[in-house]
Amino acid sequence: MRDDVEVLLRRVDPEVPLPSYQHPGDAGCDLVTTRSAELAPGERTVLPTGIALALPDGYAAFVHPRSGLAARCGVSLVNAPGTVDAGYRGEIKVIVANLDPRESVRFERFDRIAQLVVQQVEKVRFQEVDRLPDSERAAGGFGSTGGHAAGRPAVPAASPEESASTQQTAAQQKHYVAVGADRASDLRGQ
Template sequence: MSSVKVLLTRVDPDVPVPTYAELGDAGADLVTTTDVVLAPGRRALVGTGIALALPEGYAGFVHPRSGLAARMGLGVVNAPGTVDAGYRGEVKVCLINHDHHADVSLRRGDRIAQLVVQRVEHAIFDEVDELPESRRGAGGYGSTGGHEALRAPVDSGAERRTEV
């Protein structure tokens, strides 16, 4: 496993630096600096108490924590959120409560998301008159299948969605 050094400052000196729960985990845990209660369908922007200086050629991606998503319906609105190498402010997470009935209560110091640091390429966009052929072609959302509902015949009474 390779490593990259990421400079970090604590905007809130009492929060822990991000840590990996297990050796080999992809995401380091981020915590909230505030208590927050999210009613069903509501969202909130919460601080993590840290600021980063990612090296050029890297970005941080903020992902939801799978256990919180499964047990409480807690997600990250813009998952994954992107932390660019040039950003130096506090890393914040826009959380959302996807549960239809119950509030999500978070306390200061609760783990709320994961930060995955990855190498990224900078694309050079080359405009052409026509793109080369591919096996998939212009097939969009749902075109590769995998869900029975997408294969239901139109006349079966099942709603058939056309996605572009």
């Protein structure tokens, strides 16, 4: 087991709780907002967390969405994961977006809005070459491994009524991902 990494923290808001891990073994600690906000469907805003960090050289912190907020409310982060560099000393702010097409979402002061993962990062030195070594994957990307309906053969033609219904369902599925949970599910640990 490795020793904990010491990270210096300054409270920009003196009342903000310190980031904390909810369970043993959690990778991310919770970040809260220090101000209330309401987001209509499709809106985004920048929420302050009330903390600033001094990370050790060779480390960065990454701001990730909370899966419970995503499943229950359709909330995500616009630039997920956000990167906090070791040299940054300003307040950490989180760009949240309401992706729900119908419902507004409200945040109150000290609501958990994101999670912070601190990781060791490598510095690299780029070496330009004329040709890269071969690999099994080569230049395959953007769905080259399959696994999604978009890469499957087309379904035989249907009646006009079935076709309209199928097109509407397909359009809905294109914009939504089933998460297997409804708003009443208990996802507090996520």
